[in-house]
Amino acid sequence: MSRAVPALELRGIEKRFGAVHAxxxxxxxxxxxxxxxxxxENGAGKSTLMNIVYGFHPPDSGEILVRGRPVRLASPSDAIxxxxxxxxxxxxxxxxxxxxxNVLLGAEGGARLAGGRDRAxxxxxxxxxxxxxxxxxxxxxxxxSVGQQQRVEILKALHRGADLLILDEPTAVLTPQEADQLFQxxxxxxxxxxxxxxxxxxxxxxxxxxxRVTVMRQGTVVHETATADTSPRALAEQMVxxxxxxxxxxxxxxxxxxxxxxxxxxxxxxxxxxxxxDVSFTVRxxxxxxxxxxxxxxxxxxxxxxxxxxxxxxxxIRLGGRDLAGLDARARRRHGLAHVPEDRLRLAIIAxxxxxxxxxxxxxxxxxYNRGLLLDRAAIRAGCEQKMAAFDVRPPQPxxxxxxxxxxxxxxxxxxxxxxxSPRVLLVGQPTRGVDIGAIEFIxxxxxxxxxxxVALLLVSVELDEILALADRxxxxxxxxxxxxxxxxxxxxxxIGLLMAxxxxxx
Amino acid sequence: MSAPAKLPRWADWGLLPAINLLAALVLSxxxxxxxxxxxxxxxxxxxxxAFGTPDAVGYTLYYGTNFIFTGLAVAxxxxxxxxxxxxxxxxxxxxxxxxxxxxxxxAWPFWVVLPLAILAGAxxxxxxxxxxxxxxxRRGSHIVITTIMFNFIAAALMTxxxxxxxxxxxxxxxxxxxxxxxxxxxxxxxxxRHVGLNAAPSPLNVSFLLALAACYFVWLLVxxxxxxxxxxxxxxxxxxxxYAGISPGRVTIGVMLLSGALASGLGVxxxxxEQHRILLDFPEGAGFVGxxxxxxxxxxxxxxxxxxxxxxxxxxxxxxxxFDMPHVTRELVVVIQGLVILFCGALENxxxxxxxxxxxxxx
Numbered sequence: 051m052s053r054a055v056p057a058l059e060l061r062g063i064e065k066r067f068g069a070v071h072a073x074x075x076x077x078x079x080x081x082x083x084x085x086x087x088x089x090x091e092n093g094a095g096k097s098t099l100m101n102i103v104y105g106f107h108p109p110d111s112g113e114i115l116v117r118g119r120p121v122r123l124a125s126p127s128d129a130i131x132x133x134x135x136x137x138x139x140x141x142x143x144x145x146x147x148x149x150x151x152n153v154l155l156g157a158e159g160g161a162r163l164a165g166g167r168d169r170a171x172x173x174x175x176x177x178x179x180x181x182x183x184x185x186x187x188x189x190x191x192x193x194x195s196v197g198q199q200q201r202v203e204i205l206k207a208l209h210r211g212a213d214l215l216i217l218d219e220p221t222a223v224l225t226p227q228e229a230d231q232l233f234q235x236x237x238x239x240x241x242x243x244x245x246x247x248x249x250x251x252x253x254x255x256x257x258x259x260x261x262r263v264t265v266m267r268q269g270t271v272v273h274e275t276a277t278a279d280t281s282p283r284a285l286a287e288q289m290v291x292x293x294x295x296x297x298x299x300x301x302x303x304x305x306x307x308x309x310x311x312x313x314x315x316x317x318x319x320x321x322x323x324x325x326x327x328d329v330s331f332t333v334r335x336x337x338x339x340x341x342x343x344x345x346x347x348x349x350x351x352x353x354x355x356x357x358x359x360x361x362x363x364x365x366x367i368r369l370g371g372r373d374l375a376g377l378d379a380r381a382r383r384r385h386g387l388a389h390v391p392e393d394r395l396r397l398a399i400i401a402x403x404x405x406x407x408x409x410x411x412x413x414x415x416x417x418x419y420n421r422g423l424l425l426d427r428a429a430i431r432a433g434c435e436q437k438m439a440a441f442d443v444r445p446p447q448p449x450x451x452x453x454x455x456x457x458x459x460x461x462x463x464x465x466x467x468x469x470x471x472s473p474r475v476l477l478v479g480q481p482t483r484g485v486d487i488g489a490i491e492f493i494x495x496x497x498x499x500x501x502x503x504x505v506a507l508l509l510v511s512v513e514l515d516e517i518l519a520l521a522d523r524x525x526x527x528x529x530x531x532x533x534x535x536x537x538x539x540x541x542x543x544x545x546i547g548l549l550m551a552x553x554x555x556x557x
Numbered sequence: 558m559s560a561p562a563k564l565p566r567w568a569d570w571g572l573l574p575a576i577n578l579l580a581a582l583v584l585s586x587x588x589x590x591x592x593x594x595x596x597x598x599x600x601x602x603x604x605x606x607a608f609g610t611p612d613a614v615g616y617t618l619y620y621g622t623n624f625i626f627t628g629l630a631v632a633x634x635x636x637x638x639x640x641x642x643x644x645x646x647x648x649x650x651x652x653x654x655x656x657x658x659x660x661x662x663x664a665w666p667f668w669v670v671l672p673l674a675i676l677a678g679a680x681x682x683x684x685x686x687x688x689x690x691x692x693x694x695r696r697g698s699h700i701v702i703t704t705i706m707f708n709f710i711a712a713a714l715m716t717x718x719x720x721x722x723x724x725x726x727x728x729x730x731x732x733x734x735x736x737x738x739x740x741x742x743x744x745x746x747x748x749x750r751h752v753g754l755n756a757a758p759s760p761l762n763v764s765f766l767l768a769l770a771a772c773y774f775v776w777l778l779v780x781x782x783x784x785x786x787x788x789x790x791x792x793x794x795x796x797x798x799x800y801a802g803i804s805p806g807r808v809t810i811g812v813m814l815l816s817g818a819l820a821s822g823l824g825v826x827x828x829x830x831e832q833h834r835i836l837l838d839f840p841e842g843a844g845f846v847g848x849x850x851x852x853x854x855x856x857x858x859x860x861x862x863x864x865x866x867x868x869x870x871x872x873x874x875x876x877x878x879x880f881d882m883p884h885v886t887r888e889l890v891v892v893i894q895g896l897v898i899l900f901c902g903a904l905e906n907x908x909x910x911x912x913x914x915x916x917x918x919x920x
Contacts (some may be wrong), residue, residue, distance in 0.1 A: 335814045380802020389800070397800040400793045411790065412801040424781050484640050 052479045055118040057082040057245035058103065058134075062111035065098055072098040074269045076112070080214070082556065085236055087256040088312075090266035091289055093160045096249050099266070100216050104136045105129040108439075110179025116214070125448055127376060136216040137333075139223075145192035149202050150174065153209050164172050165282050170454075172210050181238050196346065199317055204235070214245045221255060222512075223345055253282040261346050266425025267291055298491070300498045303375035303538075304520035305337035309506040310356075310387075310475045315365035325351040327530040329365070332354045333475065338497065338507040342514060342546050349510045349528035353479050355438055356508070357389040358382045369475060383412055388468035390461075392479030392510065398464045399452050406434035406448035409467050437466035442492065458489030469500060476500060479510045495522060563914055570860065572854050574901060576908050578867075585893040591741035592884045599878055599885060601753060606644040606877020607870035613757025613877070614744065621869030622761070623648075623840075626767040626822035628848025629775050629863050632856040633819065634882030636779055637812040643704025643842025645819040651682025651821020653715065656733065656828050656835035660723075663737020672739050674829060675767075685711060686817025694806035700813075701735065703858070708844070718836055730797035732836040742771060742830040762830035765820065772858035778815075788812050820844065821864035864901075871897055 053226055057081045063076040073095045080086045088204050090096045114121055115131045122131050129136075143152050150170055150349040157165030169189060178184050179473040181450070185194070185201050194202070200220060208214055217236075221229040236246050236259055248260060255264050259276060265273040273288040288350050317326035326348045333339045343349050353501055354360040356367060358379040367374045379389070391397040410419050410430055415518035419430050434448040441462040452460060459482065468476060478497065481488040499519060510516050517524055524541050526534045526549035534549040564573060599688040607617045627644040634641035641647075654677035662670045689703035719731040742763050746756035753802075781787040792810040798805050808871035827839045846868055854860030875890035900907075 357800075358802075377804050378799055378804075382615065383802065391800060396794065396796050398797070400790060400797055402793060403789075407786070410786075414786050414790075414801065420783055424777070424782055425786060427781070 055082065056080055056115075057084075057117060058114075059115040059118075060099075060103070061113040061115070063099065063102060064110045064116075065095075065107060066110055067098075067101060069186075073102070073109070076266075076269075076271055078157070078264055078271060079272075080245060080247060081262070082213075082245050083240055083243050084261040087257055087260035087263035088247060088249045088266065089249065089251060089256055089263060089285060089289060093502040093503060094266040094289070095269040096204065096266055097218065098269075100136070100218060100249055103129065104134060104216060124327050130210050130212070132483065133211055133213040134216065135204075135210060135212025135214070137200065137203040137207060137218065137220060139219040140141055141203055143191050143199060143202060146190065148188050148190055148204070149194075150182075150187040152202055153187075153189055153206050155206075162354040170209060174205060177205055177208050179241060183208075183235065195228075195440035196223045197231065200224070200228075200232065201235075208244075211387065214247070214288045216247045218249045218250065219251070220248070221250070221252065229255070251534065253285050256285065257282060265289055266390060266445035284488055298498055299520050300520075301502070303337045303501070305334035305522070306504070308332040308334050309370055310508065311350045311366075311371075312356070313357060313366050313368075314557075315352070315367065316363045317348070317360055319351065320361045324363075326355065326362075327529050329527075329530075330534075331525055331532065331534050333506040333508050335474070335504050335506050337522045338501050338509055338520050339518040340524045340548060341508065341510045341527055342517045342524055343512065344550055345512045347527045347550075349512075349527055350479070351530075352527070353389075353392065353477055353508075353510055356477055357391070358388070358493070378413065380415070383471065383473075386470055386472075387477070388473035388475070389477045390464055390468050390479065390481060391477075392483070394457075394461060394464060394483075399460050401451070401453035403452055404464060405438070405448050405452050405455065406430050408452050409437055409448070411467070413445050413467070413471060419542070433470075437470060438465065441466040441496070454490075457484035458493075461485050462489060466495060469496070473505060475508070476508045477508050477510075480512065481509070482511075482516060514546060517546070518543070564909065565888045565916065568912060568916060570855055573905075573909060573912060574864075576852070577892075577905065578715040578897065578898040578910065580908070581896040584900075585896050587907075588889070588892065589885065592889065596880050597664045599778060601870075602881055603874030603878050605874075605904050606881075607874035608831065609707075610757065612757035612759045613873060615761040617869040618765055618872040619669050619759060619761040619826070619869070620843075620872040621865045622765045622768045622826045623823045623848055624850045624865035624868045625772065625845040625862060626826070627820055627840075628850030628854060628861040629771055629847075629858065630816045630820040632849035632854070632861055633779065633788075634812055635851060635856050636785075636792050636810050637788040638795075639693075639809060639812060639816075639895075640701050641686070641704055641816050642701055642817070642848065643707050643844070644844065644847045645840055646704070646708035647682040647817040647820035648823040648840045649687045649708075650685040650819065650842050651662060651678040651840075652824025652828050652839060653718070653835065654681030655824040656736075657737040659740035659829060660671060660733060660835075663739060665739060667739045671742070671829075672847055675825055676760075676849065677821075678824045679818035682817035682819075682821030683814040684817070686813040686820075688812045690813030694809040700809075702744075705892055708915065709770045710779065712838070713816065716837065717836065723835060727833070735832045736829070740829055741833055742825070760831040762826065764826035764830050768822060769817060769862070773860055775819070776858045826875070846898065849898040852905050853901040868894075868897070885918045 052141050058080040060078040062074055063073050065073040076099060090342055101107050103114065105126045105128045108124060114123060123132065123133050144155065150167065153174065159169060172448050183201055183205060185205060191199060191202060220232060224232065238331065239246060250256065260277045262476050263275060263280065263285065264271055266287060267289060275284055302554050313330045315326055315329045316324060319325050329352060336362055341349050351360060355362045358377055369387055372385060395401060413419065419426055431448050435446065438446040443462045445458045481493050497507060509520055518541065522538050523545065524536045525532050525537065526546055528550055538544060566799040576918045579710055608614055612920065627648060630647065631641055632646040655674045657675040658677045659670060669701065685707065689700050689707055691699040692698040692703055711764045714823045715844055723733045724731055742760065745761045745763065745765065746758050787803045788808050791803055795805045808811040823840055823843055828835060832839060850861055850864040851867055854864035872896050875894055878885050879887045879890045
């Protein structure tokens with residue numbers, strides 16, 4: 051199915067957002083009938099570029115050619131008309147609708163639904179035959195697994211006649227098996243002449259499924275090659291721009307007495323579905339315990355229960371021998387439990403507040419920040435300045451709106467705030483999500499320093515590299531349970547990967 | 558759904574409200590033209606009626622005092638993420654508390670009656686706001702719906718009380734007897750005369766000073782206390798509030814108590830300052846105007862003060878207009894006031910996006 055005309059060609063794409071030069075002079079050619087990988091760090095400009103191709107943002111300058119013809123993409127409907135489909139990282143599905151209704155949405159084909167619905171049903175059957183994309187058309191989307199929901203997104207795009215599919219971080223929410231199924235599907239799509247752009251920061255996936263790969267860094271294309279001619283290490287160095295130091299320098303752990311003791315913990319979500327099942331572990335002083343697992347296997351719920359944001363259904367949480375049952379987040383802080391949450395912008399930062407107001411979030415009642423009935427504004431500002439200096443938060447302006455800081459600097463401020471109270475236990479969720487590479491190293495070094503100062507750290511991360519770099523002991527979660535425990539010395543990516551996939555140790 | 562476009566502060570606070578006001582006035586001008594009067598002359602009459610003479614200014618500020626209280630009531634709740642539509646009813650019931658003290662305390666000295674009346678008003682207003690607040694915090698009933706319903710319940714309750722219980726025996730209109738003279742708030746023009754200034758008589762009274770104090774108090778509370786911090790966190794993000802150990806339910810109840818208490822200031826102004834009796838529907842819709850005042854004033858006490866004076870001018874100037882222009886009826890003035898509320902309140906964001914585009918910010 052090789053054709054000379056590329057499916058997509060970008061020439062000299064430029065895009066600025068205010069002072070940020072998100073894309074500069076990007077040229078990219080995607081061959082028809084290929085799977086093309088696009089990799090880069092967070093903030094490298096991948097998403098901006100794909101949003102330009104999907105018509106969300108017009109480029110400031112540059113040309114877009116689809117199958118050799120110049121096109122102007124002013125909106126996603128233009129992109130759909132040009133045969134471009136996109137599967138977003140966060141699905142755009144109506145959970146209460148059936149698969150068929152979701153596929154129909156926005157492509158109803160007239161005021162009366164019946165005709166369009168019949169056509170869509172026929173087209174779904176056809177797509178199922180052509181690509182092995184089986185999804186029950188009358189199932190309610192909310193009842194489907196995440197992997198199946200992703201298939202619905204792909205079906206939606208194909209039903210609208212997409213020849214070029216863009217997948218944005220498609221495996222972030224998938225188990226390894228589901229990811230494998232997705233890759234098989236991508237191969238079938240390629241076999242049928244479709245073109246796929248795979249946006250990811252996971253190099254394993256690039257190696258597994260793509261034909262060619264483009265590396266972006268700081269808004270430019272820095273490298274392009276056939277996948278067969280490169281290696282994960284070479285790609286990583288291209289992404290970061292220097293040889294990568296994935297290993298943080300740290301001495302072996304010298305753990306002391308147990309501080310955080312969790313026994314038989316179970317958590318249910320608000321629908322009563324068990325998310326954490328009978329989890330027991332301890333974290334000792336001067337050690338980092340890492341919890342590895344595919345996103346959505348109960349790690350988030352575990353963290354929330356430990357932090358006092360969700361009521362456990364069973365089990366006990368003890369800090370230094372004291373039972374934390376029934377204590378809210380503030381009371382737990384007073385007992386020495388600090389928390390850097392996974393979802394920074396939802397929990398730990400209020401975007402519209404100035405940085406100094408966020409620097410006291412959770413500690414607003416403390417005597418350090420209050421004088422009599424009033425907040426001590428001078429002390430709050432001085433405290434924020436001191437935290438910003440200690441953690442190299444840039445720009446060091448306490449009055450600046452928090453949304454004006456980069457993800458890395460927001461995270462450093464949160465970390466500074468949580469560490470400032472000299473906690474005995476620090477819960478850390480995805481500490482480097484959406485954080486630039488410079489800040490990642492800084493944050494990792496700080497966490498290790500904190501361990502050496504005697505703090506017990508519990509680290510939850512879906513990035514295996516991060517777990518391997520930081521943790522002294524590794525617990526693997528799958529399906530809400532701890533399925534294995536490995537010391538750092540015996541842990542390898544393969545062993546952890548097997549456990550993550552639900553293959554228990556010893557079986 | 559896209560978030561409202563970001564504007565520079567000066568445009569958000571100054572230019573946008575001015576444009577909204579202008580749009581309302583342009584439309585009003587068209588209507589005045591349609592009924593056969595000159596819009597220019599009408600606006601001149603309104604402005605003169607509101608600010609032209611010292612007593613006009615007094616009336617403008619007297620109405621403005623009501624709008625400061627209700628505007629603050631709406632604004633504090635808004636900071637906690639709560640849309641309190643019930644300031645009207647809270648002011649009405651709060652006024653009942655004020656009036657009952659004034660009726661009972663006719664023989665007490667002024668310095669006893671005034672604080673007691675303010676306190677009773679605050680307690681009554683807060684109690685009326687407590688019920689919807691509790692229903693939202695503990696039972697999940699939507700506070701917008703319940704506060705609207707509580708306005709009607711308040712009106713029905715007050716009608717019943719005034720017609721059947723509190724009415725002065727032997728008269729037709731549903732009003733109480735007049736308060737004792739000790740329960741009259743001194744008009745400001747009298748106080749000014751004491752210090753040698755000759756001011757024109759108007760119903761403007763010391764409640765205005767009380768309203769200014771309330772402005773400062775609200776600013777201090779919202780931006781300078783840990784409780785205000787907690788309520789702003791809860792208003793911005795309930796999830797972050799839980800993370801910070803702040804109970805959103807407790808914030809909801811606390812802020813609604815304060816909101817109801819603030820609204821009751823209207824009762825002090827109208828009943829003790831002007832009417833000297835409890836009568837039917839004395840809030841006259843000021844609770845609803847408070848929503849527009851809070852919106853236009855960006856929920857900040859200084860903005861609310863300015864917006865309240867503007868709406869006070871609209872009321873006072875409007876009555877002057879219907880008085881002097883034969884074709885402009887009382888109802889037409891209500892239409893003009895309604896247009897200003899519409900553009901500054903409900904349609905507040907209509908010009909935001911074009912303005913943001915014009916000023917070169919990414920919408």
